[in-house]
Amino acid sequence: MMKPVAKTTAAKTNYDCFDCPGYCCSYPVIVLTKRDVTRLAKHLELDFDTTEKRYTRKDHGYKRIMRRKPDAHFARICHFFDLEERRCTIYKGRPAICREFPGTKACGYYDFLKFERVGQEDEEYISTTWHDED
Numbered sequence: 001m002m003k004p005v006a007k008t009t010a011a012k013t014n015y016d017c018f019d020c021p022g023y024c025c026s027y028p029v030i031v032l033t034k035r036d037v038t039r040l041a042k043h044l045e046l047d048f049d050t051t052e053k054r055y056t057r058k059d060h061g062y063k064r065i066m067r068r069k070p071d072a073h074f075a076r077i078c079h080f081f082d083l084e085e086r087r088c089t090i091y092k093g094r095p096a097i098c099r100e101f102p103g104t105k106a107c108g109y110y111d112f113l114k115f116e117r118v119g120q121e122d123e124e125y126i127s128t129t130w131h132d133e134d
């Protein structure tokens, strides 16, 4: 198994990826471009076709979205998410959409998490009702 690599948080943001269980990685539609598959294939030391077939599928009107797997918190999550460490295992080979997210100083998922933790009076609280289908 690949060694998990920590997600990072860009400077001067209002969120902390290390304090999040991976909401963004549970999003059902992680779109991959041809360039993303090429990068991922190189990272995994596989050929393009094998990578595309093994780790992506056609759905939601897109040619390629990331395959997912079962997760105790969100029902389903990205195939490359480490379920114990709650981190991306292909950080250097991740798709552009993951590199760009959230694209602003704030993260809606993180705001939701903080809101829920205050409301539940539980700093460890994780909502399990985010996405539940593929």
Ligand code: SF4
Pocket (backbone or CB within 6 Å): 024, 025, 026, 030, 066, 078, 079, 080, 081, 082, 087, 088, 089, 090, 091, 094, 095, 098
């Ligand atoms: S590739 Fe990495 S950052 Fe992107 S959704 Fe999957 S686990 Fe998360």
